Amino acid sequence: MSNWIDFARWDLDALAREWRQAKPFPHVILDGAVGGERVRELREAMAKEPHWPGRGELFDFLSSTENLQNETLRAFRDALSSDEARRAIAAITGKEVGGIEMRSFVYLAGHYLLPHSDWREGVNRSIAYALYLTPKETCKGGELKLYDCAVERGEISRAVEAKTVEHREGRLVLFDVALATLHRVCEVQSGARLSLAGWFLHD
Amino acid sequence: MTDEPMVIPNVVSPDYAGVLRESLDAAGYHAFDLAQQGRYSFNDSYTEPELIDQLRQMAERIRGVQFTVEKTRWLRFVRGDYTLLLSDHVSRHPDNHTELTLDFSERATNEAEIVYVRGEQSVFIVPQWPGQCAIVDRPPGVLRYERYLTHKVGDSAVYRLRVTLAAANRAAARSAAT
Numbered sequence: 001m002s003n004w005i006d007f008a009r010w011d012l013d014a015l016a017r018e019w020r021q022a023k024p025f026p027h028v029i030l031d032g033a034v035g036g037e038r039v040r041e042l043r044e045a046m047a048k049e050p051h052w053p054g055r056g057e058l059f060d061f062l063s064s065t066e067n068l069q070n071e072t073l074r075a076f077r078d079a080l081s082s083d084e085a086r087r088a089i090a091a092i093t094g095k096e097v098g099g100i101e102m103r104s105f106v107y108l109a110g111h112y113l114l115p116h117s118d119w120r121e122g123v124n125r126s127i128a129y130a131l132y133l134t135p136k137e138t139c140k141g142g143e144l145k146l147y148d149c150a151v152e153r154g155e156i157s158r159a160v161e162a163k164t165v166e167h168r169e170g171r172l173v174l175f176d177v178a179l180a181t182l183h184r185v186c187e188v189q190s191g192a193r194l195s196l197a198g199w200f201l202h203d
Numbered sequence: 204m205t206d207e208p209m210v211i212p213n214v215v216s217p218d219y220a221g222v223l224r225e226s227l228d229a230a231g232y233h234a235f236d237l238a239q240q241g242r243y244s245f246n247d248s249y250t251e252p253e254l255i256d257q258l259r260q261m262a263e264r265i266r267g268v269q270f271t272v273e274k275t276r277w278l279r280f281v282r283g284d285y286t287l288l289l290s291d292h293v294s295r296h297p298d299n300h301t302e303l304t305l306d307f308s309e310r311a312t313n314e315a316e317i318v319y320v321r322g323e324q325s326v327f328i329v330p331q332w333p334g335q336c337a338i339v340d341r342p343p344g345v346l347r348y349e350r351y352l353t354h355k356v357g358d359s360a361v362y363r364l365r366v367t368l369a370a371a372n373r374a375a376a377r378s379a380a381t
């Protein structure tokens with residue numbers, strides 16, 4: 001058992017079914033994936049990690065670098081990329097995954113991530129994930145929205161908001177990376193949205 | 204004369220901007236809402252020939268070349284609106300051209316900047332400021348996006364007139380070829 005996540009508790013067959021049947025595209029939501037005391041530890045670790053303002057076409061937020069400085073955050077990243085974790089991810093998603101990329105994110109009021117898909121030609125992102133650490137009822141906005149997309153001639157031709165995922169403390173979300181897995185993080189209206197997020201990579 | 208991108212302040216007065224907003228609101232808008240490209244309101248049929256001609260002449264004095272007007276678009280952005288590079292990529296004039304953007308909003312929002320990029324590099328950023336007009340040359344590699352308007356803008360709206368100008372000799376050559 002990992003110190004951070006008890007993968008043995010996961011019903012992999014049921015999660016694999018959930019992944020395959022999920023709409024608008026394959027995903028699973030694991031509530032309580034990380035327990036309360038561990039969530040607090042990670043939150044304290046985030047507070048010690050340097051975060052930098054990031055602003056671009058799609059986003060405005062604060063994030064760490066991929067080269068995490070804090071030992072606790074690095075330990076969590078290692079747990080999520082352990083053999084046990086990768087076996088569980090492969091069993092759920094049907095995708096063999098190798099390494100992992102992780103950054104720590106803080107969205108303050110007015111921060112957002114506009115609709116996009118994480119898929120890029122020649123980039124080896126396989127599964128996206130986010131672990132939410134926002135304390136209960138301290139943040140308004142910041143939901144994850146998933147879009148139902150139609151694709152014509154290799155381009156998204158239509159996109160409709162199809163599912164809203166709240167960023168509950170201890171919740172782990174996994175979702176597929178493909179051309180049409182369009183998603184966004186809604187603008188935070190007040191408070192701070194905290195998460196550790198990134199991708200499982202294929203070799 | 205210069206071919207540098209620039210912003211010219213006080214091109215229209217607050218009073219005239221108010222009249223323009225009122226006329227445009229009365230004319231109405233189409234909604235553009237494709238999540239992966241942007242969200243905003245626009246009107247491609249409304250026209251103010253005198254204003255557009257004055258803007259064209261201003262651009263000619265600055266650039267030192269004669270222009271023809273290829274396209275005009277009136278835009279309105281409110282909280283939650285934005286445009287992304289993909290939108291520009293699929294809709295932009297394919298050739299070299301010069302782009303004017305007149306801001307006739309009532310207030311500055313400190314948001315909704317127009318960002319011109321080449322690859323991943325920003326080449327020019329136009330702040331949102333009432334009365335100003337930006338003039339930017341756009342070779343095929345230069346794309347544009349407009350930053351998201353957050354809840355902090357409240358009920359403010361950003362009004363823009365975008366004019367696509369082609370050098371007159373280029374437009375004439377294209378017309379002769381067709």
